[in-house]
Amino acid sequence: MHPHTPRTPGTRQRRRTGSRLTGTLLATAALLAGALTAPTAAGADASSDDRTTATDPRPQAQAPYRNAKLPVDRRVADLLGRMTLAEKVGQMTQAERAAVDGDRDQITRLGLGSLLSGGGSTPKPNTPEAWADMVDAYQEKALATRLGIPLLYGVDSVHGHNNLVGATVFPHNMAMGATRDPQLVRRAAEITATETRATGPQWAFAPCVCVVRDVRWGRSYESYGEDPDLVTRMESAIDGLQGTRPEDLARPDRVLASAKHFAGDGDTEYGTSTTGTYTLDQGVTVTDHESFNRIDLAPYVPAVRKHHVGTIMPSYSSVKWTDAGDGKPVKMSAHKELLTDVLKSKIGFDGFLISDWEAIHQLPGDYAAQVRASVNAGMDMFMEPYAAPKFVETLIKEVEAGRVETSRIDDAVSRILRAKFRLGLFEKPYTDRSNADTIGSPAHRAVAREAVAKSQVLLKNSGGALPLKKSQKIYVAGVNADDLGNQAGGWTVTWQGQSGNGHFPGTTILGGIKEHAEQVTYSQDAAAPTEGNDVGVVVVGETPYAEGMGDVGNGGHTLNLSAADKANIDRVCGAIETCVVLDVAGRPQIVTDELAKTDAFVMSWLPGAEGGGVADVLFGRTPFTGKLPVTWPRSEAQEPINVGDTDYDPLFRYGFGLSARR
Numbered sequence: 001m002h003p004h005t006p007r008t009p010g011t012r013q014r015r016r017t018g019s020r021l022t023g024t025l026l027a028t029a030a031l032l033a034g035a036l037t038a039p040t041a042a043g044a045d046a047s048s049d050d051r052t053t054a055t056d057p058r059p060q061a062q063a064p065y066r067n068a069k070l071p072v073d074r075r076v077a078d079l080l081g082r083m084t085l086a087e088k089v090g091q092m093t094q095a096e097r098a099a100v101d102g103d104r105d106q107i108t109r110l111g112l113g114s115l116l117s118g119g120g121s122t123p124k125p126n127t128p129e130a131w132a133d134m135v136d137a138y139q140e141k142a143l144a145t146r147l148g149i150p151l152l153y154g155v156d157s158v159h160g161h162n163n164l165v166g167a168t169v170f171p172h173n174m175a176m177g178a179t180r181d182p183q184l185v186r187r188a189a190e191i192t193a194t195e196t197r198a199t200g201p202q203w204a205f206a207p208c209v210c211v212v213r214d215v216r217w218g219r220s221y222e223s224y225g226e227d228p229d230l231v232t233r234m235e236s237a238i239d240g241l242q243g244t245r246p247e248d249l250a251r252p253d254r255v256l257a258s259a260k261h262f263a264g265d266g267d268t269e270y271g272t273s274t275t276g277t278y279t280l281d282q283g284v285t286v287t288d289h290e291s292f293n294r295i296d297l298a299p300y301v302p303a304v305r306k307h308h309v310g311t312i313m314p315s316y317s318s319v320k321w322t323d324a325g326d327g328k329p330v331k332m333s334a335h336k337e338l339l340t341d342v343l344k345s346k347i348g349f350d351g352f353l354i355s356d357w358e359a360i361h362q363l364p365g366d367y368a369a370q371v372r373a374s375v376n377a378g379m380d381m382f383m384e385p386y387a388a389p390k391f392v393e394t395l396i397k398e399v400e401a402g403r404v405e406t407s408r409i410d411d412a413v414s415r416i417l418r419a420k421f422r423l424g425l426f427e428k429p430y431t432d433r434s435n436a437d438t439i440g441s442p443a444h445r446a447v448a449r450e451a452v453a454k455s456q457v458l459l460k461n462s463g464g465a466l467p468l469k470k471s472q473k474i475y476v477a478g479v480n481a482d483d484l485g486n487q488a489g490g491w492t493v494t495w496q497g498q499s500g501n502g503h504f505p506g507t508t509i510l511g512g513i514k515e516h517a518e519q520v521t522y523s524q525d526a527a528a529p530t531e532g533n534d535v536g537v538v539v540v541g542e543t544p545y546a547e548g549m550g551d552v553g554n555g556g557h558t559l560n561l562s563a564a565d566k567a568n569i570d571r572v573c574g575a576i577e578t579c580v581v582l583d584v585a586g587r588p589q590i591v592t593d594e595l596a597k598t599d600a601f602v603m604s605w606l607p608g609a610e611g612g613g614v615a616d617v618l619f620g621r622t623p624f625t626g627k628l629p630v631t632w633p634r635s636e637a638q639e640p641i642n643v644g645d646t647d648y649d650p651l652f653r654y655g656f657g658l659s660a661r662r
């Protein structure tokens with residue numbers, strides 16, 4: 001959040017330590033003991049400037065919290081002072097929209113603070129208007145509560161407003177990391193925020209500031225890279241989503257952001273996942289404090305202090321200290337030292353923590369123990385998609401039994417209300433649709449196409465194979481040459497993404513090549529005759545996945561090329577003099593043996609809907625400038641392998657990328 005918002009005297013003043021983030025958590029806790037003053041007593045006295053217009057029909061129209069002229073903290077204190085325990089706990093509760101659709105009045109009954117669309121949880125039809133109508137219908141139920149507190153609606157807009165058909169679909173974060181262009185990342189985020197807010201949601205569960213240290217992780221493509229400094233540079237995405245001034249959050253083209261997943265989600269040890277069949281995702285980060293601070297925690301300091309991120313999502317994963325404690329892993333959702341002592345007190349995070357989807361269900365003990373442990377560790381809002389009524393009932397009981405302090409509830413609710421006031425939701429709770437006509441516009445798609453072009457990494461180019469010439473006869477093979485679903489990857493219209501064309505508009509890589517060249521033959525399995533062609537382009541890669549479903553070792557996923565892709569390379573590169581291979585995948589694949597068969601090799605990542613950007617660099621309209629954001633292993637056995645490792649001997653090192661001009 002923004003530190004320079006004027007705080008009225010007496011409200012909570014937080015130390016702004018300039019000290020570097022060093023040392024152990026124990027030292028941190030000692031340093032901060034007593035550094036915080038208690039929040040002001042709830043309820044502000046009404047004064048002459050508190051009056052709002054007498055005709056205002058809203059609940060408590062005359063109350064100070066209704067007065068937009070008052071400082072946010074004053075409004076928060078007034079509203080908090082009016083709330084019952086049940087209303088406070090309701091604000092700490094987030095449900096999946098599908099869970100309330102059959103009985104929307106429960107939004108009013110429970111006083112729910114938030115709803116979300118999980119991946120692929122979309123209205124029918126999946127159109128901008130239907131989205132806005134849906135969100136506004138839920139909002140109406142929230143405004144019908146005694147105090148009329150508006151609803152926050154969150155979605156995973158992680159590479160555009162990707163749940164919406166017709167939205168601009170950007171490359172995933174690993175590709176954006178390859179651009180090394182923070183301003184481009186910010187522009188993409190601004191477009192994402194514009195298209196998201198214009199359809200109702202005011203909150204994006206993005207960006208992932210995860211630092212991927214083992215590309216066998218199914219969420220590798222959601223990371224900007226393996227270097228925490230690179231990830232930090234790409235946090236310009238937060239500025240794009242939220243804006244850079246306190247008042248920006250109330251704009252119709254900005255949304256609340258969520259830095260995720262705090263912390264060490266990309267640094268877990270292979271095979272340590274304690275949930276489901278995952279092998280990395282949601283596993284255990286086995287580390288010492290120095291390494292954890294330097295790699296996993298580092299991006300969160302600027303996310304809070306420089307970018308004022310409004311929310312942070314703790315990770316499903318656990319941390320197991322090798323240099324302190326009893327050596328037992330502790331889930332981030334209940335990690336008091338890291339959530340409260342470090343993130344909130346030491347780093348100064350004054351937004352709110354949102355749990356991940358049913359993440360507290362992975363905590364030890366019964367549901368009451370899970371709720372209690374997470375709230376007391378510092379979690380503020382709970383993504384309990386299908387258990388909202390049970391969560392509300394359980395937390396109320398825990399407070400009434402004295403096992404959760406009212407002060408912890410008031411802290412959580414104050415953080416949530418502060419975000420809602422800053423978003424302008426009390427003044428404009430319904431969707432401002434004025435930017436809806438920009439969704440998927442040529443101007444927006446042009447930025448996505450630029451991002452695609454700048455993300456392409458040229459890893460080999462012998463004999464001047466690239467750039468291609470429009471006069472050349474080009475033979476294209478590989479399913480990923482002509483599959484929008486595969487080139488967009490997971491988190492696209494559905495949670496896991498889906499192969500095929502027709503699910504959403506866009507341009508395939510083949511479509512892009514045809515924009516540039518006059519004679520193009522496409523044969524998905526390279527069965528068509530190759531004679532007479534000047535150059536072969538073989539597009540290999542992965543099919544869509546999301547989260548742990550994409551972990552190597554899960555559901556048949558490996559880093560190896562498929563047999564069909566290998567066969568295409570053998571056929572096309574064995575028959576045509578000049579041969580270019582493109583890899584459309586969420587992470588480096590093992591190409592050590594195939595590399596020698598190619599003249600040129602390009603990593604295209606998951607480019608999203610604008611495949612034309614790939615062709616732009618293939619034909620030299622745009623120069624190759626992309627650089628690897630992760631190390632490229634010779635074999636799967638080399639993982640995890642990261643820049644800075646001793647005896648570092650990858651196929652391509654972190655930061656590698658050739659340039660090739662016309």
Ligand code: GLC
Pocket residue numbers: 117118119156205260356357547
């Ligand atoms: C998922 C993901 C998280 C996402 C959330 C809501 O499980 O871990 O990144 O924001 O649930 O979809």
